[in-house]
Amino acid sequence: MTQFTRAKRPESSALQRALDRPDDAGLISLALGKPAPELLPAAEVQEAAQAVLLEGPSALQYGIPNKSLKSHIVQLMGLRGVECREDQLLLTTGAQQALALLAQLFLSDRSSAIMVEEAVYPGLMLATAPYSPAVVTVPVDLSKGFDVEAAEYALQTGIKPAFIYAMAVGHNPLGVTMNTENRLAMVDFATRNSLHVVEDDVYGLLQYEQRSEVALRSLCENWIFYIGSFSKILAPALRVGWILAPEQFIPALSALKEGLDLNTVTFAQRVVARYFDIHSIAGRIEYLERHYRRRRDAMHDALERHLKHEVRWCKPSAGFYFWVESDRFGDASELLEDAIANGVSFVPGRAFRAGKDKDFSNAIRLNFSQCPTESIEEAIARLAFTLRAKKHCVASQRA
Numbered sequence: 001m002t003q004f005t006r007a008k009r010p011e012s013s014a015l016q017r018a019l020d021r022p023d024d025a026g027l028i029s030l031a032l033g034k035p036a037p038e039l040l041p042a043a044e045v046q047e048a049a050q051a052v053l054l055e056g057p058s059a060l061q062y063g064i065p066n067k068s069l070k071s072h073i074v075q076l077m078g079l080r081g082v083e084c085r086e087d088q089l090l091l092t093t094g095a096q097q098a099l100a101l102l103a104q105l106f107l108s109d110r111s112s113a114i115m116v117e118e119a120v121y122p123g124l125m126l127a128t129a130p131y132s133p134a135v136v137t138v139p140v141d142l143s144k145g146f147d148v149e150a151a152e153y154a155l156q157t158g159i160k161p162a163f164i165y166a167m168a169v170g171h172n173p174l175g176v177t178m179n180t181e182n183r184l185a186m187v188d189f190a191t192r193n194s195l196h197v198v199e200d201d202v203y204g205l206l207q208y209e210q211r212s213e214v215a216l217r218s219l220c221e222n223w224i225f226y227i228g229s230f231s232k233i234l235a236p237a238l239r240v241g242w243i244l245a246p247e248q249f250i251p252a253l254s255a256l257k258e259g260l261d262l263n264t265v266t267f268a269q270r271v272v273a274r275y276f277d278i279h280s281i282a283g284r285i286e287y288l289e290r291h292y293r294r295r296r297d298a299m300h301d302a303l304e305r306h307l308k309h310e311v312r313w314c315k316p317s318a319g320f321y322f323w324v325e326s327d328r329f330g331d332a333s334e335l336l337e338d339a340i341a342n343g344v345s346f347v348p349g350r351a352f353r354a355g356k357d358k359d360f361s362n363a364i365r366l367n368f369s370q371c372p373t374e375s376i377e378e379a380i381a382r383l384a385f386t387l388r389a390k391k392h393c394v395a396s397q398r399a
């Protein structure tokens with residue numbers, strides 16, 4: 001069933017609040033989508049930053065968006081199957097600002113609507129909440145990703161969304177990657193109905209199977225607003241991302257960004273550009289994929305070993321997350337308290353809910369990027385222990 005709600009007033013997300021919590025020495029976190037700390041290239045970024053500073057004080061001055069970085073992004077988009085030009089790019093302060101800018105562009109007329117899946121990245125809801133759009137939700141399909149048929153059905157109600165939000169590869173939180181057929185169906189649906197698609201591809205460069213899935217944007221230039229980021233492939237603290245948009249929208253988006261932060265952060269842009277002048281983009285991605293593939297496999301194997309009969313999951317082919325469902329969770333938010341007491345954390349499915357139909361209390365999101373493989377094994381063992389202890393507790397209360 002498709003349904004509509006209004007976006008709520010913004011408040012900081014459960015994920016952001018989790019970031020605020022001091023690290024508990026004994027706790028293994030499977031909660032946040034952070035890159036592995038040991039894979040953040042501190043020495044190389046220091047070298048790049050030093051080189052930029054040695055170029056003179058202009059490094060610390062107001063400046064225009066960095067051209068050299070745009071040329072690296074054009075090359076990087078080639079790895080996503082996309083041909084593009086520098087003048088179709090807007091550099092942003094991370095993908096999160098890209099979402100905020102597109103929300104501002106598309107939703108400033110207050111009668112707007114957006115179309116999202118029932119489980120959605122909460123940052124999208126925060127970015128759109130100031131405009132209180134109607135939210136048209138599409139049921140989750142874990143087998144093939146965005147459910148185009150359900151979206152077609154939703155349109156028949158007469159509400160035309162200002163944009164559809166889609167993650168074709170390494171969905172957060174569902175872990176699913178759209179197959180080729182579904183990807184073609186989605187682009188066909190968008191073009192036939194003249195609908196903009198905001199394609200959030202922050203995990204698109206981290207894929208773990210032999211065949212690499214291309215971006216939706218590679219199939220359609222006019223309707224897709226593509227969002228990319230260096231957060232997951234280089235360092236989130238640098239806050240560098242981009243929008244690849246139809247060229248005619250770039251001046252408006254640039255003006256909106258100027259209103260927010262005068263088109264900065266140019267220093268970080270120069271550091272990223274300098275880093276990729278020296279280090280190969282493809283090499284960096286291959287290195288990360290090798291490490292994250294091992295962690296993904298370790299989590300899958302640990303789930304098989306410890307929880308095979310209690311929970312359901314699909315092994316993700318990209319991104320940072322497993323979406324795990326079980327009727328035995330009861331309310332996963334309550335389970336989280338027990339899990340933390342047993343030394344493991346995760347994000348309850350409810351944190352990602354977009355509509356009213358489903359509350360996902362029977363689901364949790366597990367992150368595998370942050371922990372070394374041994375810790376992943378231990379974390380899943382603790383989760384299994386928590387689940388069994390809860391079952392035992394419920395049974396003894398009934399007796």
Ligand SMILES: Cc1ncc(COP(=O)(O)O)c(C=O)c1O
Binds near residue numbers: 033097172229230241
């Ligand atoms: C789906 C998704 N989009 C956007 C972002 C924000 O990325 P950035 O750090 O580039 O702002 C995240 C961060 O985790 C994310 O998971």
